[in-house]
Amino acid sequence: MTTHSLRWRIVWPLIFVLTLVTIIVAAGLYFYLMTVMTNSRSADETVLPHIASSIYQDSAGRLLLLPTPELARLQEESPDLWFIARAEGDRKVQYGQVPPGLETIAAQLGNILDGDLRAEGASALTSQIARLPSPAGELRIMFGGRLQADSFAVELLSRMKIIYLPFLAFTLIAAFLSVPILVKRALAGLSRTTEIATSIDIDRRGQRLPPDDVPEEMLPLVTAINAALERLDHGYTQQKRFLADAAHELRTPIAILHTNLEAMPDSRQQRKLLNDVGRLANTAEQLLDLHRMDNNMQSMEELDLVELCKSVAGDLAPNAIAAGYELSFSTNRDRIPVSGDAGALERAISNLVRNAIEHGGGKGLIQVVAVFPNIIEVTDEGPGIPADQREDVFEPFYRTAPKRSGAGLGLNLVKQIVQRHGGEVAIIASDRGARFRISL
Missing domain, CATH: 3.30.565.10 (Histidine kinase-like ATPase, C-terminal domain)
Known part of the structure; x- marks a missing residue:
């Protein structure tokens, strides 16, 4: 016969439901972001390290632009690339032409920590402001003219993986660890009731399963078992009383029969009958012994x-x-x-x-x-x-x-x-x- 653990029959559906809900919430969040967020693209910030490596300061502390191979490659790939780098002391260096409409922002670059400006389509107004360390000190760079390959929504979702995937893993691991413990604690009363049930035997009659510690759904079963134990105790008591009464009733006629047989003339048949009556008396006495043992071994x-x-x-x-x-x-x-x-x-x-x-x-x-x-x-x-x-x-x-x-x-x-x-x-x-x- 195949048996199944009640605890795990509860645990696995709970873990499955929790996992399914987590996945549905994640998928819903993904499609929500894809729906409500703009698909515009931002300036490609991968150019920032190349820009920083092409800027140095001379002995007088002025910022100068070094035509590095990386900068040449960027210019070849993106002819519209431009940037302005500003350091402390109002020192600055510029590469390319700042698009009209951004000159005012570029003039305030020393007062802006960072920024992300997006325009519709492939407009030249799309730009970014960032801070980078350099040998000349901290640089505030404003650049544009080169867009990222992916849209902003795709980029944001890819970055969310850093937070979301560990969160998902933590949720599932916590479910696998905590749900069995919580279910076990919820069924602790049932375990105690099981221990009590295993201790009930013929020598410990009158004991019943406690209904207080079991879940409400198991209460009808406990009540039915207690009722069955009550009937068994009653039937056992009646049976023992009947055997004791029958044995008591047999003692007198057996004794009379034994006396009458002893009064008969000695013969093989008499001895055989006396032996049979002796066994009958012994059986009656054994039945009484069983009754005495239940009542007198205190x-x-x-x-x-x-x-x-x-x-x-x-x-x-x-x-x-x-x-x-x-x-x-x-x-x-x-x-x-x-x-x-x-x-x-x-x-x-x-x-x-x-x-x-x-x-x-x-x-x-x-x-x-x-x-x-x-x-x-x-x-x-x-x-x-x-x-x-x-x-x-x-x-x-x-x-x-x-x-x-x-x-x-x-x-x-x-x-x-x-x-x-x-x-x-x-x-x-x-x-x-x-x-x-x-x-x-």
Whole structure:
């Protein structure tokens, strides 16, 4: 199944729209300038360096004109070229003829910093005033007679690239960097809600997703999920109550049936029936254990694993011997203190020993071992559990063979008890039989 990030599904359209708007604004500005701005041409300012290089001052400080090759080339290319250069002290030098109508402006050249005079078409009145440094000091030059190749609008737009292109690049880079961050912050509440949702499990019922931190568009989904959780909690509670009530109701008729069977004459059929009733009583007790575990595992206290395992082994030794086994208990410490629920851990160890008695083949040795640090092992010498079923046997109602006895609840109960103590239970590979290990 292909999944898509909600954040990037928002980010990419936003970046695309921002980029498109930027390009449209740039294109609109370009066509606006081309429409409203004049297409006249200005004097060609590229001649200024050549003009400045042809002016020098003599020993008396007068400005003189040097016929440089560059100046000769300009004159050949533009016969109407003219200029006036003025320096401090009213010193000046002139080249070519100033067009009529510009003499008054040329006379005030010393008082003008710069200027750009444009006339219609190719009029001789088009000219520029500029300032340039030179060996004779700062020169104020007024020139004309040579026009630029491009119109003023084209020239201005070409110069705008220096400002516009970095601005466009900055805008796009800022969009790529800032939009994901802003969207992530906007969806931060949804991320927190997701974290809470991942923490909800069967052992933490009653928890709901907070509706305050999510975007308004996600609120219906959060509300629907909370409603579904409410229904699941209600159904789970009803199911657990039904199982507990059913188990309680079964205990009395099972006990009466067991008493009546014991009163019957000893026979093979009686022993078989007693064994079947015993399994039925054990199943009812396991159902009650599941109910007790949900309601009674509230307080943890310090207990001794050695004493706990020794007690379980002692209680179940008659059952094991009657079924044809030997039962032993060993430990490497006199005392192994742990924090836990004594009743729940006792039921977990008992279920492992009962499982060994039930499926260990009816002969051999069943060992209960308590090892520091906080490890309990129960082993038998039976047929063992196939490697591909070692995870499945901890699922409720799972049996390694369909015709085997038992309801398949014992090992699931062990797993739940151990997990609620923060530990784990596993089946360890063994050369012979089954080897269960609880690590707390």
